[in-house]
Amino acid sequence: MKILVLMKMVPDIVEELEVAGDGTSLDQEYLRFIVNERDDYALEQALILKDRLGATVSVVAPEAPEVDDVLYAALAKGADRVTKVSGIAENTGTRSTAATLAATLSSIPDALPADLVLSGCQAIDDLDGFIAPLLAESLDLPYLGLVSRLTVDAGTAVASKEYAGGVMGRYEVTLPALIGIQGCEKPPRYVPIAKVRAAMTSGDIETVAATSGPDTTQLQVAAMAKPTEAGHAEMLEGSVPDVAEKVADILADRGLL
Amino acid sequence: MTGNVWVVADHWKGSISDTTYEVLALGRGLADSLGVRLEAVLFGHGVQELSASLGVADAVLYVDHPALADATGEQTSRALASLASTRSPATILVPITNVNWDLLGLLPARIGAPLINFCRNAAVTDGTLQVSCLLYGGKMEVAVATGPGPVVLAVLPGARSADEGRSDAAPAVEEVSVELADDSRVRLIDFEEPEAGDVDISQQDVLVSVGRGIGTEADLEVAEELADALGGAVCGSRPVIDQGWLPLVRQVGKSGVTVKPRLYVAAGISGAPEHIEGMRDAETIVAVNTDADAPIFSVAHYGIVDDAADVLEALAESVRKRKG
Numbered sequence: 001m002k003i004l005v006l007m008k009m010v011p012d013i014v015e016e017l018e019v020a021g022d023g024t025s026l027d028q029e030y031l032r033f034i035v036n037e038r039d040d041y042a043l044e045q046a047l048i049l050k051d052r053l054g055a056t057v058s059v060v061a062p063e064a065p066e067v068d069d070v071l072y073a074a075l076a077k078g079a080d081r082v083t084k085v086s087g088i089a090e091n092t093g094t095r096s097t098a099a100t101l102a103a104t105l106s107s108i109p110d111a112l113p114a115d116l117v118l119s120g121c122q123a124i125d126d127l128d129g130f131i132a133p134l135l136a137e138s139l140d141l142p143y144l145g146l147v148s149r150l151t152v153d154a155g156t157a158v159a160s161k162e163y164a165g166g167v168m169g170r171y172e173v174t175l176p177a178l179i180g181i182q183g184c185e186k187p188p189r190y191v192p193i194a195k196v197r198a199a200m201t202s203g204d205i206e207t208v209a210a211t212s213g214p215d216t217t218q219l220q221v222a223a224m225a226k227p228t229e230a231g232h233a234e235m236l237e238g239s240v241p242d243v244a245e246k247v248a249d250i251l252a253d254r255g256l257l
Numbered sequence: 258m259t260g261n262v263w264v265v266a267d268h269w270k271g272s273i274s275d276t277t278y279e280v281l282a283l284g285r286g287l288a289d290s291l292g293v294r295l296e297a298v299l300f301g302h303g304v305q306e307l308s309a310s311l312g313v314a315d316a317v318l319y320v321d322h323p324a325l326a327d328a329t330g331e332q333t334s335r336a337l338a339s340l341a342s343t344r345s346p347a348t349i350l351v352p353i354t355n356v357n358w359d360l361l362g363l364l365p366a367r368i369g370a371p372l373i374n375f376c377r378n379a380a381v382t383d384g385t386l387q388v389s390c391l392l393y394g395g396k397m398e399v400a401v402a403t404g405p406g407p408v409v410l411a412v413l414p415g416a417r418s419a420d421e422g423r424s425d426a427a428p429a430v431e432e433v434s435v436e437l438a439d440d441s442r443v444r445l446i447d448f449e450e451p452e453a454g455d456v457d458i459s460q461q462d463v464l465v466s467v468g469r470g471i472g473t474e475a476d477l478e479v480a481e482e483l484a485d486a487l488g489g490a491v492c493g494s495r496p497v498i499d500q501g502w503l504p505l506v507r508q509v510g511k512s513g514v515t516v517k518p519r520l521y522v523a524a525g526i527s528g529a530p531e532h533i534e535g536m537r538d539a540e541t542i543v544a545v546n547t548d549a550d551a552p553i554f555s556v557a558h559y560g561i562v563d564d565a566a567d568v569l570e571a572l573a574e575s576v577r578k579r580k581g
Binding site: 011013014016017019024026041095121124125126127128129130132133134136137138142143144145146158160161162163164165166167168169170171172173174177180182183184186187215217219220221222223224225226227228229231232233234235236240241243244245247248250251252254256257 | 367
C-alpha cells in the first residue's frame with residue numbers, strides 16, 4: 001500500500017501574534033512556525049497503518065520556515081520519503097495552494113498514484129477553504145473529513161468521522177481516496193532528538209519546484225486586527241493565593257459555594 | 258438582478274441545529290439589506306417536516322433524494338452545486354458544523370465560487386457584502402470584501418442569537434428535484450454512540466475544564482481536587498482528549514458535548530472557536546491562562562493571567578477552607 005501524507009506549517013499561536021505594517025497580514029519577524037497539528041495526526045495515522053499492514057509512506061509539504069525539522073522528524077518516525085515543494089509564495093491562499101499542490105504532485109517521483117492520501121482536515125489559517133477536500137476534488141478522489149479512526153482492508157477504507165456529542169459515523173470509502181484527518185487513536189509518536197539527528201545525516205529531503213495550478217482564486221483581506229469583542233472578562237490580579245481568594249469570594253456571592 | 262441569500266439548514270438526529278437558526282438570523286438581515294429573498298435549503302430524504310421551523314426564511318427549497326439520506330459531503334455538495342447552477346444565488350451561508358464539514362470542503366470547487374471561512378459576522382455596506390472572520394484559533398480577525406460574483410460563507414456558531422432565527426410562521430416550501438447518481442464512493446455504515454461514561458458532563462452544575470495549558474497529565478489531579486471541592490466534574494478541550502488524558506465523553510466543544518453549567522472554570526484553555534461553541538452559555542465562566550490575549554477571556558466573566566495548575570490548587574484550598 002502506498003500512502004501519501006500532506007503536511008503544512010502554520011504560525012505557532014502560543015506566541016504573540018502581531019499585524020504587519022500592511023495591516024492585512026501577520027508580522028513575520030517574530031513568527032514561529034509549527035506543523036499544522038491535524039497534519040501531525042495524519043502522519044501518525046499513516047505510520048500506524050504502515051506498522052499494521054505494511055506500506056510506504058511519502059510526505060509532501062510546501063516549503064516554509066522550519067519545515068525541514070518537521071520533514072526530518074517524519075523520516076525519523078518512519079516515513080520513507082519526504083519532499084518539500086518550493087516556490088509557493090507567502091500568503092498564498094488555501095485554495096490556490098491546493099491547486100498548486102495537485103499540479104505539482106505529478107512531478108514528485110512515486111507520490112501518485114497512492115492508495116491513500118491523508119492530510120489534516122483543517123488548519124488555523126484556512127481562510128478560503130480546506131486543503132484536503134480541495135485536493136481531493138482536483139485529484140478526483142473520494143473525500144471524507146473529520147476522521148479520527150481509520151482501517152483499511154481489501155481496497156476499502158473504513159473511516160470514523162466525528163459528530164457532535166462523541167458520536168462517530170462509520171463510513172466505507174472506496175480506495176484510492178483522500179481522508180481528512182482530525183484525530184487518531186493515539187497522539188503523534190515521540191521521536192528522540194538523536195533519531196532526528198540521524199535522519200538529518202542519512203536522510204534526504206527532496207525538493208521540487210511548484211507547478212502553478214489552474215485555480216488561482218485569492219481572497220482579498222482588507223484588514224487584519226486583534227478581535228474586537230463585545231465583552232471581556234473582569235481580570236483579577238494579585239498573587240496566586242490572592243486571586244484564589246477573590247475567585248472564592250465571587251463564587252460565594254453567586255451562591256456557588 | 259442580485260441573487261438571493263441562501264442558508265443551508267443543518268439537521269442532525271431529526272432536529273434543525275441551533276447554529277442553523279443563528280445563521281438564518283444573519284441571513285435575514287443580509288437579505289433585507291440587499292433587497293432580495295432569504296431562502297433556506299433543506300437536504301435529506303423524508304425530512305420535509307423539518308421545514309416547518311424555518312419560517313424566518315421567505316421560502317424553503319426542499320431537496321429530497323435517497324442519496325441525501327446519509328448527508329455525505331460527496332452528495333450534498335453535488336446537490337447544492339446543481340441547485341445553485343439553475344437558481345444563481347448570490348450568497349450561500351453554511352453553518353460550520355460537523356454535519357456540514359465535508360460539504361463546505363468540497364463546495365467551493367464544485368460551485369466555482371470563493372469560500373470565506375470562519376465568518377463571525379457579515380454586513381452590507383454600500384451594496385457590498387463585508388465579512389469578518391476569525392483566524393489563528395480566534396486570535397486574529399480579518400475583514401474580507403467580496404467581489405461581484407456569488408460567494409459561500411462558512412459561518413461560525415454564535416454569529417447571532419438562535420432565537421432571532423426562529424419563527425412560528427409557516428414558510429412556503431418548494432420541493433426541488435436534483436439528479437444524483439447513487440454511486441457514491443463514500444457510504445455510511447452506521448453511527449456509533451460513545452460508550453457511556455461515569456459522568457454526563459452536560460448535567461453537571463460545576464465543571465472544571467482543562468486544556469493544553471494545564472501542563473502535564475499529572476496536573477489533572479489539581480483539577481480533580483477543585484472539582485471535588487466544588488462538587489463538580491472535570492472535563493476538557495480537544496488537545497487533552499487527543500492526548501488520551503480524558504475520555505471522549507468529557508470533551509467540550511464541536512465534536513464533544515455542549516454544556517451550560519452554573520460554573521465553568523476554564524484552566525489552560527486558549528478558547529478556539531470550536532471550544533467556545535460548547536461552553537459560551539455557562540452562567541459563570543472563570544478562565545485562567547498564561548496568555549493575556551487568549552480568546553477565552555472574551556467570553557469569560559472573570560479572568561486570571563497565571564499558571565492554571567497553581568491557581569486551581571490555591572482555589573481548591575480556599576474552597577475547602579470555606580466549606581469547612
